Amino acid sequence: MxxxxxxxxxxxxxxxxxxxxxxxxxxxxxxxxxxxxxxxxxxxxxxxxxxxxxxxxxxxxxxxxxxxxxxxxxxxxxxxxxxxxxxxxxxxxxxxxxxxxxxxxxxxxxxxxxxxxxxxxxxxxxxxxxxxxxxxxxxxxxxxxxxxxxxxxxxxxxxxxxxxxxxAQETEPLAQEAEPRSVHPAWLAESAGPAGYRQAEQLIDTEGDIDEYAVLARAVQARAVDVDEARLIARTRLEGEPMQRLAAERGVSARQLYRHRAAAEQHLTAYLKTQMRQR
Known part of the structure; x- marks a missing residue:
């Protein structure tokens, strides 16, 4: 027994x-x-x-x-x-x-x-x-x-x-850029790494008072990320919702959702880099 x-x-x-x-x-x-x-x-x-x-x-x-x-x-x-x-x-x-x-x-x-x-x-x-x-x-x-x-x-x-x-790969192309100044979009620092942090900081500094949701909205308009990806980043990075809750809500594993978010954040970083090159 x-x-x-x-x-x-x-x-x-x-x-x-x-x-x-x-x-x-x-x-x-x-x-x-x-x-x-x-x-x-x-x-x-x-x-x-x-x-x-x-x-x-x-x-x-x-x-x-x-x-x-x-x-x-x-x-x-x-x-x-x-x-x-x-x-x-x-x-x-x-x-x-x-x-x-x-x-x-x-x-x-x-x-x-x-x-x-x-x-x-x-x-x-x-x-x-x-x-x-x-x-x-x-x-x-x-x-x-x-x-x-x-x-x-x-x-x-x-x-x-x-x-x-x-x-390290994300940071390397920006190694010669100036150090970050006064604006600190921490959500991008965590989600997109140092490269995304600097790109977002410079974008916000150039255009004035743009909040994080506005950056995501513009990325959606530019088709850099889709609506679901933007919502995933916003809910987990900006609003602090647990990944497990969203995974249960979407009927997928948390591991799969982590990978989905990582891919979306790479697209967001690429979009921000493009925006900076155009300025």
Whole structure:
């Protein structure tokens, strides 16, 4: 049996709009632990001489991260969790990925993330890498857990590197331009990188008091971006709406919407550069 009864615990939060990808997964994992018949694993996986036969999965994860847990026990626990994920599917695939959350939090806290790369996007990239690795790693290998963490580590560093490289490429053509002056359209600094920041600043400085919505409106009129792209930029960059909310509203994944916005912002930056060359 994989389930055992436990005392009721506080209910988990279900407001999907305000949750980050890691928080959303954490709540799904805790729901499996807080169910009337919570999901369990054999206690001998994390204890040499357990006092009980089974442990609820969140208790196993806590013990897995404890310094006193022997490396051999950790290895056999990871092998069993991944084996169940591969052979049984849900909910064990959720459990396997959620078991990595404590390490992923520490990993992402030390990541040198470019300012224009949103944390939610990095979290989603890490979780996607782990979820893929769970189904492709050799469940009988000695370092299954390390393979999962390595997959996440490679994915987030590739993402951060690509973001830094893109920002550098955007900045390079403007290296000889004057330093930014008094106007600071921060929304473009975040969305289009340094290149878009300087182009927008100079455009606004040339034409006088133009707000960010006016810049977007002109870009739509010039067909540099379409109405949906302008609304996406405005709602997430100017109005601060969570990307997860818009993704649910549009019926797409947050990852897909991040990519859609990145493409729209590249078009917006190109439009601003064109405007500056014409002045």
């Amino acid at each position: 994989h389930h055992a009864r436990r005392p009721a615990r506080r209910s988990v939060r279900t407001d999907a709009v305000s949750r980050s990808p890691l928080q959303a997964l954490e709540e799904s994992f805790l729901a499996l632990s807080a169910a009337p018949c919570p999901l369990t694993l054999p206690a001998h996986l994390v204890y040499e001489a357990p006092e009980q036969s089974t442990l609820i999965v969140d208790q196993v994860r806590t013990r897995l991260a404890h310094p006193a847990t022997a490396p051999g026990l950790r290895e056999q626990t990871w092998r069993e969790v991944v084996r169940r994920a591969q052979q049984l599917g849900w909910p064990w695939d959720t459990v396997a990925v959620a078991m990595t959350i404590p390490v992923l939090r520490r990993m992402l806290a030390h990541l040198a993330r470019p300012s224009h790369l949103e944390r939610a996007e990095v979290e989603q990239e890490a979780l996607a890498a782990v979820a893929t690795a769970v189904h492709t790693v050799d469940a009988g290998a000695a370092d299954v857990g390390r393979e999962l963490f390595s997959a996440a580590n490679r994915a987030v560093y590739r993402l951060a590197y690509a973001a830094r490289r893109q920002a």
